[in-house]
Amino acid sequence: MYIYSEEEKNRVIYDHDAxxxxxxxxxxxxxxxxxxxxxxxxxxxxxxxRSHSVAAQGGINAALREDDSWEMHAFDTVKxxxxxxxxxxxxxxxxxxxxxxxxxELWGTAFSRTPTGNIAQRPFGGAGYPRTCYAADRTGHNxxxxxxxxxxxxxxxxxxxxxxxxxxxxDNRIVGVTALEISSGAVHGFTAKAVVVATGGFGRVYARSTxxxxxxxxxxALALRVGVPxxxxxxxxxHPTTLYGSSILITEGARGxxxxxxxxxxxxxxxxYAPDKMELAPRDIVARAIRTEVLEGRGFEGRxxxxxxxxxxxDRIMERLPGIREICVHFAGIDPIDEPxxxxxxQHYSMGGIDCDKYGNTTLPGLFAVGEAACMSVHxxxxxxxxxxxxTLVFGRVVGQKVIEYLGSAKSPSKQVVDDExxxxxxxxxTMTIKEQGESLHELRTKLTEAMDDYVxxxxxxxxxxxxxxxxxxxxxxxxxxxLGEMDQRFNxxxxxxxxxxxxxxxxxxxxxxxxxxxxxxxxxxxxxxxNRNDEKFLKHSLATLTPEGIKISYKDVNLGRFEVKERMx
Amino acid sequence: xxxxxxxxxxxxxxTHYDLYKIQEKKGMTILDGxxxxxDRMDPSLAFRYSCRGxxxxxxxxxxxxxxxxACRTQILAVKDEALKLKxxxxxxxxxxxxxxxxxxxxxxxxxxxxLKDLVVDMTKFYKSLEDLKLWMEPLESKHPRLQSPxxxxxxxxxxxxxxxxxxxxxxxxxxxxxxxxxPAALAKAFRFEQDSRTTDPERYxxxxxxxxxxxxxxxxMNCVKACPxxxxxxxxxxxxxx
Ligand SMILES: Cc1cc2nc3c(=O)[nH]c(=O)nc-3n(C[C@H](O)[C@H](O)[C@H](O)COP(=O)(O)OP(=O)(O)OC[C@H]3O[C@@H](n4cnc5c(N)ncnc54)[C@H](O)[C@@H]3O)c2cc1C
Ligand code: SF4
Ligand code: FES
Numbered sequence: 001m002y003i004y005s006e007e008e009k010n011r012v013i014y015d016h017d018a019x020x021x022x023x024x025x026x027x028x029x030x031x032x033x034x035x036x037x038x039x040x041x042x043x044x045x046x047x048x049x050r051s052h053s054v055a056a057q058g059g060i061n062a063a064l065r066e067d068d069s070w071e072m073h074a075f076d077t078v079k080x081x082x083x084x085x086x087x088x089x090x091x092x093x094x095x096x097x098x099x100x101x102x103x104x105e106l107w108g109t110a111f112s113r114t115p116t117g118n119i120a121q122r123p124f125g126g127a128g129y130p131r132t133c134y135a136a137d138r139t140g141h142n143x144x145x146x147x148x149x150x151x152x153x154x155x156x157x158x159x160x161x162x163x164x165x166x167x168x169x170x171d172n173r174i175v176g177v178t179a180l181e182i183s184s185g186a187v188h189g190f191t192a193k194a195v196v197v198a199t200g201g202f203g204r205v206y207a208r209s210t211x212x213x214x215x216x217x218x219x220x221a222l223a224l225r226v227g228v229p230x231x232x233x234x235x236x237x238x239h240p241t242t243l244y245g246s247s248i249l250i251t252e253g254a255r256g257x258x259x260x261x262x263x264x265x266x267x268x269x270x271x272x273y274a275p276d277k278m279e280l281a282p283r284d285i286v287a288r289a290i291r292t293e294v295l296e297g298r299g300f301e302g303r304x305x306x307x308x309x310x311x312x313x314x315d316r317i318m319e320r321l322p323g324i325r326e327i328c329v330h331f332a333g334i335d336p337i338d339e340p341x342x343x344x345x346x347q348h349y350s351m352g353g354i355d356c357d358k359y360g361n362t363t364l365p366g367l368f369a370v371g372e373a374a375c376m377s378v379h380x381x382x383x384x385x386x387x388x389x390x391x392t393l394v395f396g397r398v399v400g401q402k403v404i405e406y407l408g409s410a411k412s413p414s415k416q417v418v419d420d421e422x423x424x425x426x427x428x429x430x431t432m433t434i435k436e437q438g439e440s441l442h443e444l445r446t447k448l449t450e451a452m453d454d455y456v457x458x459x460x461x462x463x464x465x466x467x468x469x470x471x472x473x474x475x476x477x478x479x480x481x482x483x484l485g486e487m488d489q490r491f492n493x494x495x496x497x498x499x500x501x502x503x504x505x506x507x508x509x510x511x512x513x514x515x516x517x518x519x520x521x522x523x524x525x526x527x528x529x530x531x532n533r534n535d536e537k538f539l540k541h542s543l544a545t546l547t548p549e550g551i552k553i554s555y556k557d558v559n560l561g562r563f564e565v566k567e568r569m570x
Numbered sequence: 571x572x573x574x575x576x577x578x579x580x581x582x583x584x585t586h587y588d589l590y591k592i593q594e595k596k597g598m599t600i601l602d603g604x605x606x607x608x609d610r611m612d613p614s615l616a617f618r619y620s621c622r623g624x625x626x627x628x629x630x631x632x633x634x635x636x637x638x639x640a641c642r643t644q645i646l647a648v649k650d651e652a653l654k655l656k657x658x659x660x661x662x663x664x665x666x667x668x669x670x671x672x673x674x675x676x677x678x679x680x681x682x683x684x685l686k687d688l689v690v691d692m693t694k695f696y697k698s699l700e701d702l703k704l705w706m707e708p709l710e711s712k713h714p715r716l717q718s719p720x721x722x723x724x725x726x727x728x729x730x731x732x733x734x735x736x737x738x739x740x741x742x743x744x745x746x747x748x749x750x751x752x753p754a755a756l757a758k759a760f761r762f763e764q765d766s767r768t769t770d771p772e773r774y775x776x777x778x779x780x781x782x783x784x785x786x787x788x789x790x791m792n793c794v795k796a797c798p799x800x801x802x803x804x805x806x807x808x809x810x811x812x
Contacts, residue, residue: 046618046620046626046628047628047692047696049626049627049732049733050618050620050621050626050627050628051620051626052620052621052626054621054625054626054732055621055623055625055626101714102711102712102713102714105714105715106706106708106709106710106711106714106715107705107706107708108705108706108762108765108767110717110722110725110726110729110765111714111717112719112722113716113717113718113719113721113722114719115718115719116716117716117717117718117719117721118714118716119714135729136726138625138730141625141730141732142729145729145733146706149704149705149706150705150708152699152700152704152705153703153705153707183685212620212621212622212623212626213619213620213621213622214619214620245597246597246622246623248622248623249623326624327623327624330624330642330644331597331599331623331642332597333597333644441609441613442609442610484613485613485614487613487614488579488614488616488686490579490580490581490616490685490686491616491685491686491687491689492614492616493608493616493617494608494613494614
């Protein structure tokens with residue numbers, strides 16, 4: 001049980017100019033931009049290197065070669081987004097891409113190389129040019145370790161294993177954050193003139209997800225609760241190829257290197273769905289193709305298809321896809337040199353996130369968002385592989401610069417408001433941990449995440465989505481009566497997981513409501529009952545806000561630009 | 571399968587072991603088993619996790635007296651695998667009552683202070699990265715540097731390190747000598763020294779050869795056997811010593 005001493009109750013609050021929540025690539029990159037000018041600190045629920053960015057495999061896009069251009073990259077991105085991306089933001093993303101990649105190379109990232117020593121690039125789904133730079137199939141690992149090294153070099157202050165419990169709003173501005181120190185169980189207040197949410201995606205709202213177990217979208221839910229809308233939440237990317245069983249990602253790079261998708265009849269089926277691009281069609285198309293094969297009875301055990309690499313040969317697999325081979329051996333007991341890999345689609349990326357502009361500004365002054373937690377939007381209805389690592393580094397820098405501008409004129413925040421909020425959170429945690437009889441955390445989480453898999457997945461329809469919303473309501477009520485069981489104050493991971501579930505309930509409802517209201521099919525959002533895109537009504541971003549009656553959806557315009565809205569064909 | 575799990579509510583030392591019956595399925599990992607305990611039997615059990623895919627380095631622990639990543643260790647395969655490490659006390663002192671045949675023994679990673687249950691204090695491990703200044707000095711340039719595939723190959727295995735500290739926990743020198751910076755930091759220093767792009771390779775070699783670094787290594791090579799990522803720090807340290 002949580003009982004706080006007098007000393008803890010009167011704890012002095014921490015104070016920084018800017019506080020960044022999240023130590024993945026985007027949070028680190030913002031901090032690096034700020035470090036030389038301001039007192040900045042990073043607050044993170046896991047040590048930086050354990051952030052989900054580490055898991056990215058395939059690569060990062062940039063038009064580096066002379067016969068490629070940022071315009072071509074921008075076109076691929078906008079088309080891939082099914083025209084829902086904001087084109088002004090995409091321009092920054094693609095124009096700044098070479099700089100972001102080169103910067104990381106100069107910091108020491110060990111990119112794979114061409115025979116002449118240039119940064120190697122591979123083809124990736126939905127791209128008209130092989131522009132995905134990679135470091136074997138461990139690109140995120142290499143970028144994150146390198147970027148963390150630079151943060152260390154600059155002596156950036158980290159609050160490791162601090163779980164952000166709320167954002168603090170004073171009237172019409174942000175004034176700080178409250179956070180639970182996992183090692184002690186104490187709740188601290190942090191005042192800051194600017195707060196940057198860089199908490200990553202929320203894949204764990206789904207039971208089958210390629211994401212790290214910690215990807216619960218905390219920052220998005222906290223923003224929602226201080227009145228900041230979430231944008232385009234219904235757009236959830238399902239990766240076509242996740243390992244059957246553990247849902248670990250099998251990178252698109254495996255298809256980029258020449259892997260084939262085979263159904264249970266042993267037939268290469270992508271020709272039917274995307275005759276030109278075949279296995280390298282964009283993710284939503286490949287995911288739907290696999291689901292269709294399975295639903296029409298051509299899956300193995302009625303569940304999955306095969307990704308066959310055997311024809312690539314041992315040397316190529318060992319050289320280009322060593323991480324994939326390791327994953328198959330350790331998590332499925334299969335060696336892709338000898339046997340095909342059993343794969344099926346699983347949740348992979350959250351296109352939606354905190355509503356913000358191309359500089360990370362949210363509707364609340366002083367609150368910024370960046371990375372997968374943000375929705376600027378550069379991915380629109382469907383993200384292209386290799387564009388999200390890019391987003392973290394490009395916009396980490398851009399948002400950092402905007403925070404510096406903001407700090408120039410921002411006044412000091414009120415300590416009292418932050419202190420009061422910390423007090424409120426302490427009371428809330430005490431209540432949560434005091435109950436001895438009630439609902440089980442594990443059962444509530446399973447119920448929520450399986451409903452999202454079953455009813456708001458690759459193929460959607462109004463009936464299913466309504467079923468999901470019903471389950472979400474039940475889970476919300478169940479959560480009020482949650483009993484965590486006998487508890488310690490220190491390292492209370494059950495409490496952490498309960499707070500994560502509380503966040504996921506709001507996000508699940510935002511996703512499902514957005515999906516119900518969007519009566520069209522666009523990018524990753526596929527409504528069986530509305531199979532066509534409807535630009536007249538829905539060439540719009542959806543905005544989810546939290547009201548006393550639950551999540552409400554409204555719409556706002558997309559920033560169009562140089563690329564004309566067309567049908568998306570591959 | 572039974573899990574015998576080391577407990578330490580206040581940290582410092584293992585106070586007792588709890589026995590749990592795990593409902594195992596084919597393909598289940600030790601980490602899955604620990605979640606089963608936390609979810610259904612004992613919500614107070616503390617352990618670290620993040621990626622569940624052997625890339626984030628959070629979940630190193632001692633499993634049947636061998637340092638391993640919990641998320642990459644199959645429950646059904648534990649009893650058939652052996653790293654054959656050179657023994658030192660944490661790898662040999664078995665708790666009374668442990669039935670090796672039927673129970674999987676789970677303990678915190680050795681050589682780092684216990685904070686709670688399976689959670690250890692990694693401060694020392696991280697601090698050595700800072701002490702040795704294991705980063706590149708950034709260059710101002712508009713162009714990336716060239717590096718041939720062969721030059722990259724020289725550093726490939728070292729850049730794969732996920733900082734899980736398994737090498738640190740498997741090393742008898744780290745057990746005996748609090749000062750020793752440990753294999754991972756030295757392998758990383760070697761990575762920078764050997765990188766064809768580094769402008770000041772000497773600095774990394776010098777840092778690694780300080781008295782609390784490479785000279786303390788006895789070339790036991792437990793790190794090479796235990797590392798889950800094939801980094802082989804021992805090979806790097808051997809070269810650093812020359
Ligand atoms: C398996 C996989 C492979 C991928 N491969 C690629 C690829 O090849 N190319 C590509 O471009 N993209 C890829 N992506 C996507 C890409 O990796 C992510 O979008 C990107 O890394 C997100 O970075 P981030 O900095 O926004 O968030 P993250 O790296 O997820 O970091 C989030 C941070 O927030 C912190 N945090 C969260 N909640 C809290 C809280 N409550 N309190 C305190 N701190 C908190 C965490 O501790 C963490 O430090 C892949 C994604 C997956 C799942
Ligand atoms: S060298 Fe290997 S064992 Fe040591 S920290 Fe790195 S990955 Fe882990
Ligand atoms: S949980 Fe990431 S390495 Fe095990």
